[in-house]
Structure formats: structure tokens, C-alpha cells
Amino acid sequence: MSRKDISINLPETASATQKITVRAPAFENNAPVPDKHSAYHDGISPALEWSGVPVEAKSVVLMLEDPDAPTSEPFVHWLIINLLPTETSLPENVPNGEDIVRFNAAQQGANDAGGQGYYGMRPPSGDAPHHYHFQIFALDTTIDLLADFSRTELLDAMNKNVLAKGETVGTYQRRPDVRDKQ
Numbered sequence: 497m498s499r500k501d502i503s504i505n506l507p508e509t510a511s512a513t514q515k516i517t518v519r520a521p522a523f524e525n526n527a528p529v530p531d532k533h534s535a536y537h538d539g540i541s542p543a544l545e546w547s548g549v550p551v552e553a554k555s556v557v558l559m560l561e562d563p564d565a566p567t568s569e570p571f572v573h574w575l576i577i578n579l580l581p582t583e584t585s586l587p588e589n590v591p592n593g594e595d596i597v598r599f600n601a602a603q604q605g606a607n608d609a610g611g612q613g614y615y616g617m618r619p620p621s622g623d624a625p626h627h628y629h630f631q632i633f634a635l636d637t638t639i640d641l642l643a644d645f646s647r648t649e650l651l652d653a654m655n656k657n658v659l660a661k662g663e664t665v666g667t668y669q670r671r672p673d674v675r676d677k678q
Contacts, residue, residue, distance in 0.1 A: 502561045502570050502629045502663075508651040509633060509658045516548040516632050516662030522588070529628060529666035535609075535616035536670060540589040541574065546632045550659045553581035553634040557654065559647070564619070564626040567608070572647045573628065574614045575605030577639045590614060601638070605645040612644060617668035625669040634660040 503509055522542045523529050532538040549556060556579040565571035576586075578601045592613025596602045607615040619626040639653045 500563055500569060502563050502631065503559050503647070503651060504629065504631045504633075504661055504663055506651065508655040509661055511656045512633070512658040512661040514548065514550055514634075514660035516546050516634060516660045518544065518546045518630060518632050518662045518664040520544055520630060520664055520666060523666050525664045526627075527667065528625070529617060529668045533616055534668055535618035537616070539614070539616035541586070541614035541616075542666075543586060543588040544630055544632075544664075545585040546662065547584060548660060548662065549581050549584075549634040552636060553659055555579060555635050555638045556581055556583060557633040557635060557639070557650070558586070559629075559631045559633070559650070560614070561629050561631070561647075562617070562619075562626050563629070564623070566620070569647070570629075572606070572608045573617070574607060575645070575647065575650055576602055577605065577641065577645070577650065577653075578602050581634060603641070603643070603645075605641070605647075605650060617666075619668060619670050621670050621672070623669065625667040628666045628668060629663050630666065631661065631663040633658050
């Protein structure tokens with residue numbers, strides 16, 4: 497597997513033996529994500545829902561990646577660790593920053609745009625639609641990482657600890673009439 501593969505397909509998450517069902521109320525699987533979730537517009541995170549987290553899970557991880565980005569690895573748009581295994585959703589417009597107060601010990605990592613928390617879709621003008629993989633992982637442990645942790649650090653911490661995983665995919669293409677947000 498190449499490192500361009502999304503995390504759900506990498507050896508670090510291969511220990512999963514169960515499937516999590518993931519959905520986004522704002523869009524169907526493999527369908528366009530509404531503009532308000534893109535960095536060209538409001539840049540707010542979409543609501544997500546999931547089911548199928550095993551009872552023995554100790555934490556849940558979210559990763560949002562774009563493998564269509566012109567980078568050597570998927571572009572990371574969002575990382576969250578240590579969501580409680582009893583959580584089954586995230587609301588729309590989760591605040592950016594390290595800690596997410598509503599979610600107890602949950603912590604957001606670094607996105608590839610240089611921030612912490614959600615970074616909206618922003619494919620280059622002229623590109624075909626990009627695919628945004630909203631991945632949920634149930635782990636048999638909690639993760640202890642420093643603020644601004646990266647995808648690589650997270651994958652290393654998840655290695656052999658993934659009990660279940662699932663994803664939903666949204667697409668987004670920059671329309672020619674969209675101006676860059678100032």
C-alpha cells in the first residue's frame with residue numbers, strides 16, 4: 497500500500513474486525529458536500545453520525561482525508577481522538593482548537609492547512625471532484641498525543657488497536673463562479 501492510501505486502507509488500521517456505519521445527514525455517500533462546508537464558503541464541519549462501535553471500545557477516532565489532493569499523502573482536513581465510545585455523532589460546526597469541551601477528553605489534531613480542527617474542502621480550480629473520506633475508528637485504548645498531533649503520529653498510536661472502522665465519502669468540486677474567501 498502506498499502512503500497515498502487513506503487511513504482506513506493502511507496496515508495500521510488492519511486489525512479491525514468489525515464495521516462501523518457512518519453517515520452525514522447533509523449529503524449521501526459519494527454525493528456532493530454542501531458548499532457551506534467548504535473553505536470557499538463558511539468552512540463549517542458537517543454533522544456526522546455513526547453506529548456499530550463495539551462495547552469493548554475505549555475511544556473513537558475521526559479522520560477526514562482527501563486522497564485526490566496533489567500531495568504525496570492524502571490531505572488531512574480533520575483529526576479527532578478520544579471521543580467517548582458511547583458518542584454516536586458530532587454536531588455541525590464543531591469549534592476548532594485542541595480540546596472539544598462538549599466531548600470530555602476529545603482532542604483535535606493538526607490539519608494540513610496549518611490549523612487545528614476542521615479545515616473545509618478546497619480543491620484547486622479546474623480539478624475533477626475530490627473525494628473526502630470521513631473515517632471513524634473504534635479503538636481498544638485511548639490515545640495520548642501532544643497538541644497538534646499529525647496523521648503519522650495518530651496512525652502510529654492506532655497501530656494494532658483498531659477494533660472497528662467505517663467511512664462515508666463526500667465529493668466536492670470548486671465551481672468556476674466561486675471566489676476565494678478573504
